[in-house]
Amino acid sequence: MTDDPSLIREMALSGCTGVFVGFESLTDANLQEARKRTPQASVYAARVRIFHDHGIQVNGSFVLGFDHDRKGLLPRLVSGSTRTASSARPSTS
Secondary structure, X not given: OOOOHHHHHHHHXXXXXXXXXXXXXXXXXXXXXXXXXXXXXXXXXXXXXXXXXXXXXXXXXXXXXXXXXXXXXXXXXXXXHHHHHHOOOOOOO
16 A cells, blocks of 8 residues: 555545554565565565654554564564654654
């Protein structure tokens, strides 16, 4: 959806304030093995930012327990989600 910025703009203009996105995994190998046709995990933050730039909140879901998930995934997931969510906060300067 974020491949078409005009669609995101139209969503915002129509009153859309939030979307639910199934990111599934932070590990590209998991996405490939599950045959998910999603963007690479490395571009998740940039794609979330596109929604945020249009005032649209993103509620993301992740699946834990894929074969390529390793120890330390949960803290990495929380840290990345927190960092990405903070990009939606309006500037106070």
